[in-house]
Amino acid sequence: MKILVIGGTRFFGIHMVEELLKAGHDVTIATRGRASDSFGDRVKRIIIERTNEESIKSTFKEKHYDVVIDKIAYCSKDIKYVMENISCDKYVYMSSTSVYESKHMNTLETDFDGNSNNFVWCDRMAFPYEEIKRQAEYALWQKYMDKKWIAVRYPFVIGKDDYTKRLMFYVEHIVKSIPMNIDNLDHQMGYIRSDEAGKFIAFLVDKDVNGAINGSSKGTISIKEIIEYVEKKTGTKAIIDKEGDVASYNGEPEYSINTEKANALGFRFSELKDWIYELLDYYIQLVK
Numbered sequence: 390m391k392i393l394v395i396g397g398t399r400f401f402g403i404h405m406v407e408e409l410l411k412a413g414h415d416v417t418i419a420t421r422g423r424a425s426d427s428f429g430d431r432v433k434r435i436i437i438e439r440t441n442e443e444s445i446k447s448t449f450k451e452k453h454y455d456v457v458i459d460k461i462a463y464c465s466k467d468i469k470y471v472m473e474n475i476s477c478d479k480y481v482y483m484s485s486t487s488v489y490e491s492k493h494m495n496t497l498e499t500d501f502d503g504n505s506n507n508f509v510w511c512d513r514m515a516f517p518y519e520e521i522k523r524q525a526e527y528a529l530w531q532k533y534m535d536k537k538w539i540a541v542r543y544p545f546v547i548g549k550d551d552y553t554k555r556l557m558f559y560v561e562h563i564v565k566s567i568p569m570n571i572d573n574l575d576h577q578m579g580y581i582r583s584d585e586a587g588k589f590i591a592f593l594v595d596k597d598v599n600g601a602i603n604g605s606s607k608g609t610i611s612i613k614e615i616i617e618y619v620e621k622k623t624g625t626k627a628i629i630d631k632e633g634d635v636a637s638y639n640g641e642p643e644y645s646i647n648t649e650k651a652n653a654l655g656f657r658f659s660e661l662k663d664w665i666y667e668l669l670d671y672y673i674q675l676v677k
Contacts, residue, residue, distance in 0.1 A: 395471070417434070465521075489501050543605065551583060568628040579644060
């Protein structure tokens, strides 16, 4: 298949592109051209300005792709620029479980109402992250239901290559005895490993599925469990203090992400607790 990837040179986008290439797809990457990648001559490259509609329109005039995977759309105008200016048979949008206004245990795709009356055409700075991601999905649900598209929703993506270092925050603060302000110590939460996040998107390109789909590793873990593991491994006690550094995952409710729709397609996510402790061991060694 002829596949255009908008973004894809960072974090789990790298895993995704590698999976597409492994499957024999003809991959073109469209970026601003500022980041290097390791794909060599296995991919074609196009330079665009993602937030400029004229750049999208002029660059992709008279081009057609079987699938467009958009890793870096954030707002409704980002969706519009691609959907109205790039010819494709299927559009795959990297959404987020942040669209759920109230995540809970067993969060389903249908828990987000894509036909809400709150839709507006907006740019990336119009609202906080959660709301602009909702607006991007509103655009798909309300303006482009006549086209084939998939909105992939992930919780926090973590792995050795996680540039956000949000999970590593907890490990580093424990190992270095730095006080942390944590407001959700006992909340069970879901995650997905970076390589699986990439593999799942690549898996979807030739599947007969439309609309939203969740992805997440199986099971959940609490910050308390993470802290207790690191304490045991390092012999260091976490310092939890309201005056400490605000923890990365503060504000997150207790939740899990239902992946039955993905499972029905034949994709099997790993068990979270089969690999997260190894990742914590890696972070422990890294911050010592």
